[in-house]
Amino acid sequence: MIRKKETTSFKNTIVGESLIRELESKGILLNEEKKSFEERLQAEAEARKKEAEKNSALEKTKDELEKERQKLVKMTKKLKDDLNKVKSDLKLTIEGKKTLEQEKVSLMTKTQHLVSNLESLNMEKSKTEDQMSQIIREREKFLLENQNLSSTTCQLKNRLMEIESKTTCLATEKEKVENL
Structure with a gap:
């Protein structure tokens, strides 16, 4: 019986030692797994920390970009308003220029018309002066013979005065137009 107990004890000791070794082995494995998990957890924590820092930096950059965008929107609006x-x-300048061009053309036309009238009146004046000179010569020569020439001369003088008056008026008007 003692032997049996010894054998049982011995077997129990061997089984106990075997269990202890197995438990120690499992303990070592668990410690290694624990260490591996801790390292992974540490790495994950570092990665999350870096991700949070990155997100914070991105958020800051996003805010700065939004401020820049707002500035650009304001600047674009100002530039559009200025444009x-x-x-x-x-447009106003072009319209003013067109109006001035039209007035210039109108004044040029009036000036040309006045110059043409003045030339015509000068020609008529010259003819009238020639006629008057001829009539005066004839009058002196034929005064006694023809009294009707006196009245024609008077009429021509009056016409000459009208022409000179018109010529003076046209010359004055021409000066006014040219001064414009």
């Missing part, structure tokens, strides 16, 4: 003002000013 529209310049277009409006240019």
Whole structure:
């Protein structure tokens, strides 16, 4: 019986030692797994920390970009407003220029017309002066013979005065137009 107990004890000791070795082996494996998990957990924590820092930096960059975008929107609006003002000013300038061109053409036409009238009146004046000179010569020569020449001469003088008056008026008007 003692032997049996010894054998049982011995077997129990061997089984116990075997269990202890197995448990130690499992403990070592568990420690290695624990260490591996801790390392992975540490790596994951570092990765999350870096990700959070990256997200924070991205958020800051996003805010800065939004501020820049707002500035660009304001600047674009101002530039568009300035462009529209310049277009409006240019349109007014072009319209003013067209009006001035039309007035210039109108004044040139009036000036040409006045010059033409003045030339015509000068020609008529010259003819009238020639006629008057001829009539005066004839009058002196034929005064006694023809009294009707006196009245014609008077009429021609009056006509000459009208022409000179018109010529003076036209010359004055021409000066006014040229001074414009």
